Amino acid sequence: MSMLQPLKDLSANIVTLVFNIYNFEHLDGSYTSDMKEHNGIHWCVRVQSNKTAKTQKRRVSIFLVCNPNNAGTEWSVTTSFGFRLMNSWGHSRNKISSLFVHTFSANENSKGTNGFCAWDDLTAPNSGFLIDGIFTIEFDLNVSSFTGIQKEKISKEIYDEFIADGKLIVEEKTINVCLALLADNSTVLYDKFYKANPGQTTFEIFEFTHDAVLGMVSILQMDAFDITLYNYRELLELGQWYKITPVMDKCEDFLLKTKRVSIDTKLKLSETFQLHYLQFRAMERITCVEHLERILDENFDIEEKTYEALLEKMKLLKTQDDGEICSCKRNHHNR
Template sequence: MSDPEFNGSETLPIDILPGKDEILKQIELKIDAITEKLTEHGQKFNEISDKLQSMGNLVAKISKIDEDVETKDTGAKQAAPKSFVLKHIFENVENFVKGKSYQCDLENHFNVDSCIVLQRLNDHLACFVSIRGPKDETKWEVETKIDIKIDGPNQKSKAESCHHNFEINEGWGFPKFLEWEEMKNEYLLDGKLTVEANVQIMKSSGFSKEKIQKFDYSTKEDSDVVLVVNKKEFYVLRKYLAAQSSFFKALLLGNESKKPKVTLTGIDPDDFNYFLEVLHGELAIDEYNIEGILLLANTYDAKTAIRRCENFLLNESKKPLKKKLQMAVRYSLENLKNKCMEEIQTFHQLSSVIPSDINDLDHKLMGDLLKKAIHLH
């Protein structure tokens, strides 16, 4: 792996809800402790019960914070970003060989494979995010915003941010993320190092498949409005989209009802084409575009598209159980969540589905997983 240079500037995190963040950290520590305990054959029922009671109190506090935030939220609805979290606990870090790369397993999010990579470079710990392009494409790119964070004991934390446009399989980040001795003395916990990377895909190309249906200029006669997505024009019918989506009903039959062109920001044109195909009855959903379609369906409150995405995940998708549960929680897919919970039959499966980012674990799911742990015991 290359040793790239970084020319960006440090961005300091802004913590607008310190109380909630502290509670979330406490919950994360408790979940980690429970997960470790579940692997021990001698786990006692009363130990889990005590944890459940303790976490219940913390959940109650978070619920109160969420209610307070919701009452103050008066902002306009925005398109959700294509973002995801990579998180891994690296072991035996102090014995890393200089110059050798250590990486976690590749994860697929929004049809992009990625992972965290660590190296010991001289007297520093290097930390990168690696992005892999599609195997059958010679030209591709993924523009990203990357936030890497390492938390240590005693509330020690180190964070760095960068932007990078990936065009080849490579790792990009920070060759001098931490001084090696500082990392050993202040960030290791029992020889383990927890690294988290928040990745936002700003735009991408070279990952799309052939479109089933076109919405370009050739369909102009059958349209009455043009939607512009990242300079690409889609010719559609107002009332048809309005019937499929409460968002488009308010947009196209409301304030923008007289405009011949309406611009949509913050979304991928390929994802939007697949989304329109689903709305028009095409069998467009597959393993590669399901996340992009579901993101837009959820953003635009297109219930038919959401239902079709959930049916695909229930009956056809081969995605791992953990990934399905993450999507079920993120997009409130209750049937999918219930099926995932039914498929958890062992402690190993239970441990594997706990999200790496505690923010992906909603309050109800937290209780469901703990009840499942008690049932398995």
């Protein structure tokens, strides 16, 4: 099972990278593995251990290194990952790291653990970690976002021939898709593709428009796609219907940034689609008692939890000293 299994509902792009370290017992200093490509980004592992250390104190440090292709001077790759040292005696003997949540950048392109384990634990006879001098490390890696990296565009012809293994038909239009990618991000689609209709590769979708489904596919493939005032609502509904977190996150990010959606609307959206951070930020922007009272007066259908949160905000605002001018520039003395 992936170390990132608890993140399956939060992320789209979990992959396991396997690195073999050869002649490990002769390591002295730093060793960098061969590169593995994932998401247009090259990854490798750096292992460090020095012979000069006293035998009983010699330890092994392990780091994941990020080397993006086509990167500018300012780039970042936001990830969560963990690693395990594989033991031939069985999974129960593996050494497992803690979970890292890290943003790689040009200034900090590696992350891991200094002195992760003792040298003797890995090299002792019958330790199970060395097989013919080969030491294996597996990384469970999730890439949630990146900036400053230009993805090489896969031509439609190559995508259709080598990656796409299914079709979605929406409004009599066909979208070639990788069914496994969609299923990895949606338990609903997984059940639809592989449990309810095993072997089937063409599926009709009636619940949403072609543009919304195409947007979903683009977001999951990390292709360029803009959330707008005209499509965010349907994409939220699609993301909720199919339980696709990356789509929900993309829409929430748009709502956090835009000023063209009212606070009232953001609050309603936050409770309808369980966008907790959006609700938190919308609450932060309510700095006036009159504004808050208007929201309560005009929105009788607000759910109980949101209503209670607004009442708590009301208490906080009313603790202001009498006569204090609030951020709405009005004096609410003796209200």
